[in-house]
Amino acid sequence: MSDTRRMLAEMADPLFAELGPQADKSDLARLEELGLPLLLVSEEDGGFGGNHVDALTVFRLAGYHALGLPLVEQIIARREVEGSDAHFRLGAFARTAQIAGALDAALAISVAYVNERQQFGRPLAKFQAVQQDLATFACEAAAANCAAMGAAEALDRGDAAFEVAAAKLRANSAASAGARIAHQVHGAIGFTQEYPLHYLTGRLRKWRSEFGGDAHWGRVLGDLVVARGADLFWPDLTARTG
Amino acid sequence: MQTFATEAVDWPDSAPALRQKVRALVAEHGERDPVRRANCWTKAAPGFSRMLGEAGLLGMTWPKEYGGHERSQLERYVVIEELLAAGAPVGAHWIADRQSGPLLLRLGNDELKARWVPGMVRGEIFACIGLSEPNSGSDLASVRTAARRDRDDWIINGQKVWTTGAHWSHFMIALIRSEAGSERQQGLSQFVIPLDAPGVTVKPIVDLTGAHEFNEVFFEDVRVPASALLGEEGQGWRQATAELSLERSGPERYLSSMVLFLELVRHAGEHSDPVTRDLVGRLASEAWTLRLMSASVAAKLARGEDPALEATIVKDLGNAYEQAIPELVQSAIEMDLTGDDVLASVTAYLLQVAPSFSLRGGTREILKGIIARGLGLR
Numbered sequence: 001m002s003d004t005r006r007m008l009a010e011m012a013d014p015l016f017a018e019l020g021p022q023a024d025k026s027d028l029a030r031l032e033e034l035g036l037p038l039l040l041v042s043e044e045d046g047g048f049g050g051n052h053v054d055a056l057t058v059f060r061l062a063g064y065h066a067l068g069l070p071l072v073e074q075i076i077a078r079r080e081v082e083g084s085d086a087h088f089r090l091g092a093f094a095r096t097a098q099i100a101g102a103l104d105a106a107l108a109i110s111v112a113y114v115n116e117r118q119q120f121g122r123p124l125a126k127f128q129a130v131q132q133d134l135a136t137f138a139c140e141a142a143a144a145n146c147a148a149m150g151a152a153e154a155l156d157r158g159d160a161a162f163e164v165a166a167a168k169l170r171a172n173s174a175a176s177a178g179a180r181i182a183h184q185v186h187g188a189i190g191f192t193q194e195y196p197l198h199y200l201t202g203r204l205r206k207w208r209s210e211f212g213g214d215a216h217w218g219r220v221l222g223d224l225v226v227a228r229g230a231d232l233f234w235p236d237l238t239a240r241t242g
Numbered sequence: 243m244q245t246f247a248t249e250a251v252d253w254p255d256s257a258p259a260l261r262q263k264v265r266a267l268v269a270e271h272g273e274r275d276p277v278r279r280a281n282c283w284t285k286a287a288p289g290f291s292r293m294l295g296e297a298g299l300l301g302m303t304w305p306k307e308y309g310g311h312e313r314s315q316l317e318r319y320v321v322i323e324e325l326l327a328a329g330a331p332v333g334a335h336w337i338a339d340r341q342s343g344p345l346l347l348r349l350g351n352d353e354l355k356a357r358w359v360p361g362m363v364r365g366e367i368f369a370c371i372g373l374s375e376p377n378s379g380s381d382l383a384s385v386r387t388a389a390r391r392d393r394d395d396w397i398i399n400g401q402k403v404w405t406t407g408a409h410w411s412h413f414m415i416a417l418i419r420s421e422a423g424s425e426r427q428q429g430l431s432q433f434v435i436p437l438d439a440p441g442v443t444v445k446p447i448v449d450l451t452g453a454h455e456f457n458e459v460f461f462e463d464v465r466v467p468a469s470a471l472l473g474e475e476g477q478g479w480r481q482a483t484a485e486l487s488l489e490r491s492g493p494e495r496y497l498s499s500m501v502l503f504l505e506l507v508r509h510a511g512e513h514s515d516p517v518t519r520d521l522v523g524r525l526a527s528e529a530w531t532l533r534l535m536s537a538s539v540a541a542k543l544a545r546g547e548d549p550a551l552e553a554t555i556v557k558d559l560g561n562a563y564e565q566a567i568p569e570l571v572q573s574a575i576e577m578d579l580t581g582d583d584v585l586a587s588v589t590a591y592l593l594q595v596a597p598s599f600s601l602r603g604g605t606r607e608i609l610k611g612i613i614a615r616g617l618g619l620r
Contacts (some may be wrong), residue, residue, distance in 0.1 A: 128611075142552070143531050153250055169524060173524075221527060233507055234327045
């Protein structure tokens, strides 16, 4: 991890944790003081000059802590004109990164919960059915994180139409599988307002639709791949990276 | 919590040239039959393996002292993902190049290395893995095949089963109980057994497609010299499980149905159908993600790390993907599975073999158990 990114993570992680899902609008001023809304604005234009991998760090942590402030929306609006294709694409990337973070957080509280909750004289974690569900969850969270990283790198390289579509689609399906398992292993307590799981799963539910749902990105990506043809799929895939 | 540390892969500068080299070779000498291009790393073609050897594409990372080419791990990764994506018949040398060679080079004595490694680099010597036994499948520590000392030699008795490629291989690296009366993970050692040694019998097991890929291998008073012991006596369990990271992390764990995905893309180009197009989109998204994950594990292995948990995650997701493709294609497109057009025949073949994808190299249940342990649940 680069120094900038470590610095960003060390700043954002405790701050987003403190502000949390029910942050007050007035707290936005604190984020502005730190220059965070200008994360993706170049230094010449008075911004922070971060790249998309830096943005991934911040977006992911905003998702992880279910940050209740529109920071992510501000960052993308400062970078791209609202309503433009570029804005929509950047938004889809941001939601991918937020989904990755929220899945990791939901996985962490699910693991903690099943280790603590006892039934039939042992922790839920000792039941193989529960273990296998959470292993599936971990795979999905891993895929969402890798997809977000792949999209970030592609956005830094330039044309990322393929990667953003692929990443949002993959993150959407991870969001659905992860939220389902998180609720399943929590039982009734996860279905209450009092318990914090809904801050994460509620956002996961919304983010799947925002900046393009499965139907949208499936169509976009399918069209892209079919237009290039079967013989160019693999050469294109490898040419994008190395 | 972040279960998969993501990072950029620093692809070698030589990658584009290597890709061109492999593509040209496969275009000229690869498999023509589209059905045999599916699940291609189980298809043995010794002539093709020898050609790869001549082209310097086997034993790529191994020392020059033993004929190797001392290229980087990621250069090898580029070559194998190209071969798999193109459906090349790489089955004969696959195990030798992936794990038997690296294991011999890491743990073998000079005699073993000199005897086996140069031929593996040339694509003339092939290897198989002796792990499973009739009563020892996923529960590998219940191995009963035994080796007892006879002065300077070892005498081996017992049986291995589900041994892929034993009938085309020259030697087996087998996990064997070398301490009488020992239990579970204790007292196991690895031995290099030439398959033409007196007392070795290889019997075919025909799979449900009618193909002969795996075998039973019997050992009756098979005598091997002390130098056939690989690594340390009694350390077989640790050595064999370390090998599994190599076995589980490669791109063959998600690319077995790639040829069918490409046929689906071709079909979608010829028939304007939104269901097929959306399926192409979803499957392309997964292929792209899995490639990033698989390459990221390769980069960690190349740095000498042991990303065992990440490798397990990639295998589980990859197997689920390659296993799902045939049924998704079958659902999306009306077809006659007995027909001889390419799409239908590849689908029909993969529908038959897909159940094996989440069995070979560690079952889905075993993998999920490993991941659960990594999460702190066991």
